[in-house]
Amino acid sequence: MSTISRTDPPAGVHSLWRLRGYLRPHALSLTVMAAASVAGVGLTIAIPLVTKALIDGPITDREIGPVLPLGLLALGLGILEAVLIFIRRWVQSNAVLGLETAMRHDLYERLQQLPMSFHTKWQSGQLLSRATTDLSAIRRFSGFGLLFLVINILQVTVVTGVLLHMYWPLGLVVAATAAPIVWLSMRFEKAYVVVSRRVQDEQGDLATRAEEGAVGIRVIKSFGRSAHVSEQYDAAARQLHATSMDKVRLSARFWTFLEVIPNLAVVVVLLLGAIGVGHGRLTPGELVAFITLMLSLVWPVSSLGVILAMAQEAMTSAARILEIFDTEPDIVSGTTEVAEPRGHLRFEHVDFAFPDAPDEPVLRDVNLDLAPGETVALVGATGSGKTILTGLVPRLYDVTGGRITIDGVDVRDLPLPHLRQLVATAFEEPTLFSMSARENLTLGRADAGEDEIASALDVAQAGFVHDLPWGLDTRVGEQGMALSGGQRQRLALARAVLARPRVLVLDDTLSALDVHTERLVEEALRRVLADTTGLVVAHRASTVLLADRVALLQDGTITHVGDHRVLLETVPEYRELLSAESLDPELELDPEAVEA
Structure with a gap:
């Protein structure tokens, strides 16, 4: 198991920052993605402004001529926005999947480098959850949350500035909604990081129980302890369910609050805007554009809860993965080779x-x-x-x-x-692996010839492999469970002999x-x-x-x-x-x- 306390919040921001090196090979893709996203924000603002010009111009003046060009302009901006979204998602998917692949490779390589003293202390399920669930959490945030966290903040800031410029009293109403959102977000972040870590650690514990139940199925069945083991698994699953529900309740309260604030702001803006039009302080086109721009902020604000939750999970995952990367091997490779080894x-x-x-x-x-x-x-x-x-x-x-x-x-x-x-x-x-008998044999010496393999099998009296359904190419199952204990020993002995x-x-x-x-x-x-x-x-x-x-x-x-x-x-x-x-x-x- 991990030696990190399950109640201590990880240094999440630092963890993600230390993983920044994985983003460098994708710098160009990330630049294209960011440019497309910023351009999309500009188009989101431009389309309501075209609508304002259309309403306050030809519609108010009852002129048909300018309607078609302005309508085609709005249509063209909408199509361009859709194209930019496609480009952004295509580039984003390639970059993020490449990042996850590189991290998975390095994590597995690190696990192979760490000595037995490390592996005897850690549950296999904890390592498995880091190599699967945690990497997926980082990928989701890198591919969705990180981008939209930046873009949504940018959109809210720019749109609020435009609204203040259009009609400052209503702009102040929009700006005032930021205060409760920032305050609640800070409280949510502190609580969510702790419960998120507990959920991820308990997922690791559950994965360990599932793996042990699968690997030890013969022992479990032979002692008739299936019900007992199932009860232990169910208890761990119930614990994970209870912790996950705490996480859901915390998120639900926060997300509900974020949904209410923008909708209340829309109602206030609509009421005050109608009064402003009635008193001649706003044109109908400005009110429509104002309401449209205001509605464009509903999703960025309401999605903040999802994005912050993803950010906390990704930071917790990064901290859990860095626990492995930060472990220094106590067995370090030397540099002196024996030129002509004799085996003394x-x-x-x-x-x-x-x-x-x-x-x-x-x-x-x-x-x-x-x-x-x-x-x-x-x-x-x-x-x-x-x-x-x-x-x-x-x-x-x-x-x-x-x-x-x-x-x-x-x-x-x-x-x-x-x-x-x-x-x-x-x-x-x-230990045999879920691969063919031949692959298990040549694990220590991949260049062994057929005669050498036959000789090693003869020494270990492991000729039974030729009687398997596909001979040496037969997969022996996870842990070699398709073979008897004596057969596994003989195959392992042949592997050692073959290494010469x-x-x-x-x-x-x-x-x-x-x-x-x-x-x-x-x-x-x-x-x-x-x-x-x-x-x-x-x-x-x-x-x-x-x-x-x-x-x-x-x-x-x-x-x-x-x-x-x-x-x-x-x-x-x-x-x-x-x-x-x-x-x-x-x-x-x-x-x-x-x-x-």
Whole structure:
């Protein structure tokens, strides 16, 4: 979730100002759009003035000749206004859609740059709402609200000046309506910005619940908790509905007030104007033009509520998006590349603690040396820090003490793309994407050939992909839900092998495989690991046997490193751990059986 308080109003104006760079590529389009809009305001004023000339001239003098030219002039001005509106909307749509596309690209790119420490703190629904709802709010305001906010203010100002010039007493009536509108707008803005932020945050919470319900549907159904999860979703939806209704009520009161003021002003102007005509202070044409110009102000004034509401939503959205852009990655890419990588991996006095709990270290003084081409099995109880240790190698997290080196270069000094070409990781809980099996396989190496793909599938015993309806081109569904757990693990393992890394990290990758498949995979992995430095998290002796050496991780530190058989004979904790984790403890505790 966001760390920003839900009751604190965002620095909205500053947020939109800081996003001004997205408007620069569209400067020409915005200039054309503004020119067309200003010209439209001029035409809005010109047409009533032509009407005034028509009434006070040929109609009053009963002259037919000038009527046709003046009528055609008014018609031509009306057509020109319609053309300008078309041009403005066409240019406006292109510019605004381009702005939204650029922002969406940069936001997604930023999310990819931010480290795991960021993503573990934020709900996925909150990020999703920023990438969809918030960007749409900014687009709507940029494409409609911002333009009309400027144009309507300009129109009200110019028209009021014309009215004061035509007949100042009525002009003062029109000008006097600005005072209550400005006062109410300021009060509305302060209240609306808070409730708007609450609505947007609650939309993010609801999106998170919807996503979790979809991703976790198998668990929900298997435990028969559909009703319980639905109740939680309904409660969040009701909360969003209540907050949205607060927002609607606030807007309704403001918009109603804005609708009443212009209409009351029209009534007063009509009454006083009729009196002015009766006393000879106004001509009938001037009164008609005055009323027409006055009516042209009704929409700009009444629309102010909608525009201000859009402005507040856009400013809140901009502030929410800038929370992501303003987050500085705590994992920064280095600049030193390994010219001829061999895969020599060293952990030197490594410490790690999460930023939120710096006094509770997960890893303490970890020392481990993996020679090029050597495989080390990492064994430890649940919660001992195995997954964190493996995540430090590709810099999913950074060490808080000591260092990790590859071929003598600190991984923090390596460019991140280069590091993640050297290191490939397969996780216990594999992540597959809603794309084809081939695209999932080649995610780490897009230029892999068909023979290399076939070899990686053979190592991972993932030949099942050829039996899918469209083979490798079959889409595996979101999170790979169309596949079993073992199939997902094998496909993820094949993906890691296909990357041809110098360092291969396997985080208990074989846990979901049956004994027969596991044995086949292990036999093939031996050939791969012979040329690659391997760090393998293991819970079974059969997996341990893939390794040249075993490292025992206890309470965040490596206490023993050595041969599997020696550790079985000399370290009771190691023997007990394998016995507890094993499917076949008698086999794994019998060194002779293991050797056989």
